[in-house]
Amino acid sequence: MATTTSIPFTISPDAAAYVAELGMQQPMEQMLDRIRQTVVGLRSIGVSLQPPYDLGGGPAVIFDVTMDNPHLEYDPTESRFQRWQIETFPPEVFQHFTMLTVYGPNHAR
Numbered sequence: 001m002a003t004t005t006s007i008p009f010t011i012s013p014d015a016a017a018y019v020a021e022l023g024m025q026q027p028m029e030q031m032l033d034r035i036r037q038t039v040v041g042l043r044s045i046g047v048s049l050q051p052p053y054d055l056g057g058g059p060a061v062i063f064d065v066t067m068d069n070p071h072l073e074y075d076p077t078e079s080r081f082q083r084w085q086i087e088t089f090p091p092e093v094f095q096h097f098t099m100l101t102v103y104g105p106n107h108a109r
Helices: 013-022 025-038 077-088
Strands: 009-011 042-050 060-067 097-103
Touching: 009 013, 013 025, 013 042, 013 060, 025 042, 025 060, 025 077, 025 097, 077 097
Parallel strands: 009 042, 060 097
Antiparallel strands: 042 060
16 A cells, blocks of 8 residues: 555545535544555545535535555445444534545546
8 A cells, every 4th residue: 555645635625615614624534544544555535526416415525536456346445434434423424425436547636
């Protein structure tokens, strides 16, 4: 795994503003630390804000995580992170954050 100082990281201004509005900078930092510590082959992290869907709900903070392809039939990276979120935070916190993984080169924005 790469060291955390060498992992490209970006956060969009609207995502940063939304997290600040929610007062959830500390939980977000804790989630980012978890990603940095547990995602094998981590290449980059980009944080963006997804607008609400037409079906309801609010905006979502998306962790776009680029990683090496583990060449597994099923990659448990996202489900392990979701389980950790549920075990670590109340729904009022984790409902605002989602991690999506993609394999390949750095895609931090």
